Amino acid sequence: MGRPSSVDESERSADSGLDRRDLTVDPAGSLDVLYRNLRTSAHGLSGREAARRLVVHGANELVRRGGRRWPRELLGQFTQPLALLLMVAAVLAIVNHSVALGVAILAVVVLNAVFAFFQEIHAEHAVEALAAYLPDQARALRDGSAQNVAAAELVPGDILILQEGDRISADGRLTDGSITVDLSTLTGESQPLDRSVGPSDADVPLLQADNMVFSGSACLAGEARVLVTATGMHTEIGRIAALSERVGGDRSPLEVQVRKVARLIALVSIAVAVAFLPLGIAAGLTTVAAVSFAIGLLVANVPEGLLPTITLALAVGVQDLARRGAVVKRLSAVETLGSTTVICTDKTGTLTQNRMQVTDLWTSHGSVAINGSDGSGVSGVDWSGLVAVLVRAAVRCCTAEIGPDGPSGDPTEVALVRLGAQLIGDEEESGIRRSAIFRFDPRIRLMSTIDTDGDHLRAYTKGAPEAVLGLASRIASGPDATRVLTDEDRQQIAAVLDMYARRGLRLLAVAQRDLPGERAIPVDRRVVEKDLCLLGIIAMLDPPRERTSDAIARAHDAGIRILVVTGDNGVTAAEIAQQVGIGAGTGGCRTITGSELDAMSDAQLDAVLEAPGEIIFARSSPEAKLRIADALQSLGQVVAMTGDGVNDAPALRAADIGVAMGRSGSEVARQAATMVLTDDRFGTIIDAVEEGRRVYDNVRKFILYIFAHAIPEIVPFLLFALSGGAIPLPLTVMQLLAIDLLTDTLPALALSREPAEPGVMRRPPRPRSEGVIRPRLLARAWGFLGVISAGLVLAGFFVVLQRGGWSLHAPTGVGTPLHHLYQQATTVAWLGIVSCQVGAAMAARTERASLRSTGVFSNPLLLGAIAIELVLAAAVVFVPFLHPVFGTATPTASQLALVIPFPFVVWGADEIRRWIGRRRTGRTWGLSTLPGQRGPLQSGPDRVTDDRRTARV
């Protein structure tokens, strides 16, 4: 990739200092030249200059090139296998002199293609619109201070501040610091790479330059400042990919499955049509008529509209999820969510509020309780004493700040900094400056900083108590005095820690160490984090989020197990878990520590995971998360896993649904996740599961509805063929097509907007292997709704014929005295199918529950669709010029009255069937074995059983 050449000073425009020819600069060369070319400095740009540059350079976004893809995509709809099949049928019809039929079939193909095209566009927009829910933020120097800006507003010349976990949103050259980056989005190589300040090597390709970072990559570790050299489409990722990072492009397993089934049904339809040919001819039809009917049968039964409707249902699900706070990046995630069996959640920020407040301090002088965040309630404490030393050291070991717009940084540190500001005040200690930071590493659970005071170095370390205690050899016995840390001290501290942890408090130990002998600032943290002097313990309260217990109870009802995988200590985590109801059922809740997990073989871990009850994996590492996710998946579980740190990315990718936090999580985690919670609430995961189940159920509902009309369409033809023509054909080919094309489409679509059925979260998760089209669904569509409808339709047909004086073998063809009666009879048969489909649509709305419990009027879209269906049907029956097209004739009032009860019979019969089903299931649910239960992993806690028993609706 060639590098653009630098620009000439004379090309600068008067107002912004940059003109369009400055859009690209050569990032190589010396930094001074680069600053000059970009008319900026190490202090960044002013807000006004950045705004001007934004006008010149445009937003820092990737725009899709070649937006007019639609002619190709629309054309693509016509080359789908089912569309091709229909087109062959149309050609056959025309060749067979049935021009009207051929044209009608082509109309089906065109309408369906246009419909599918718009559904897909809608689906795509729905997924793309999600970007608005997750605006990318960046930190840049503006007007001399670090500010949060929208990544889209970054301009060349900005100084970008990068930290561990940040997504890099522009190309740039490092001016300060060093970082580890993941360039895999650009190079495909997942190996982390180090990038630091340094001169450029002209022979090295730009992407490999080790002083450059690129938009679309991620900062895995370290801290750096970067001079932005290119934004938007001028970045390397902009050049490489003309397309923005599009999501949702994969085909969901549901779609793959339905595609297969649709093809199978198409094959069966071809077979039925071919079989009809000889039967029709034998029954007395002319070859032309027999071919027409065969084609009509084929067309009516090919489920060509099924796939686009499913895509649309998933896309609408994605939109609904986003409104409820869960942004999913793949359409297929919606269906996976519905079959989630285990949620592995972290504690801090997901179950708890991540709003820490220091409640207790402990030093070798004893405990101090702090009742209010302002330090009220603390009396008799000598703030010049040991407690002050402890708090001061903790604050010195923080990177969080309280700026003019409030506190920023890690909530644990914000709590410490706040306490420091309120208890000790702002102490200006001239001459002391921070010389090094060893960031918090979740693997060793420690963080350290080094301050320089003249030529004296002092290190401050804070971290998980056992980590700090493991490195401590002394303890502060007074503000300036220390002594050896004895075994007795350790025992006493262990008791204090246990007491705090039992209250669910989050614990930190703080230590310090003078580094007199060190001249240079150590670069290896192991040199610093040893021989520490323990100053004390800080305990913080991080209360559970509101309504987390409700969410946990809902998860349990839905047969979902909760495993807590936390970096925190087991006792604290167990207390919080108990407060929110984790482990409330059979098997309770057991705690496994990181070291216990490390010592377990894979078989032992499997056994633990298979045992009933819930588990807290305490003091666990990001690697442990990955191992747990893998083990659960190998046991056939569908795993949702939360994570927020950079190191959580592999586990988030490995889980079926990786869940990242939109507010508190790192960008790297958000990129790796399938679902991002914009509100960070645990409850949102459960809402998303419910939404996933609803969407999946709705897909089944409209499949049921579409399949239900097959039997009443086919049976009359069979009757005609098997009677050897003694019974005239109850439906014309055009009438068949009218059902497929006109009347059934909108109700099917509206069924995908059905609200969740009561009890949807009181049944066990759907097994991963379970197909969307199950034998039960087919039995209900064909064997129940279809058979009842066929019976009613034929009854209507015969009653009209019989009342009009028809008998077996009586001729009904054009010109015969019975022809008008025959046309009225087919009209009634056709209206009968439409009416039965209205009943089937109402019946399909629930799988188990009674419609009363969901509310007859709770899906206004469906009611509207049925109204339109009836208007269309009335047109076919009453508009005279449509009569010759469809072979219909205006029925008499008494004939019309025949079909009026049909919807209620079909719907009512299904209500009774469901009622019987509920009674039977109710009895089964009373037993210990639950529907769909396969092993202890699915059993969940006891109350699941109880609630399911009462889940009858």
Ligand SMILES: Nc1ncnc2c1ncn2[C@@H]1O[C@H](COP(=O)(O)OP(=O)(O)OP(=O)(O)O)[C@@H](O)[C@H]1O
């Ligand atoms: N910024 C920090 N500096 C020093 N120690 C910390 C810091 N944050 C957390 N710790 C310590 O490390 C422990 C583990 O923290 P970690 O962030 O890995 O997990 P967590 O936030 O407690 O829980 P979860 O994994 O559920 O979010 C904490 O209990 C605390 O003792």
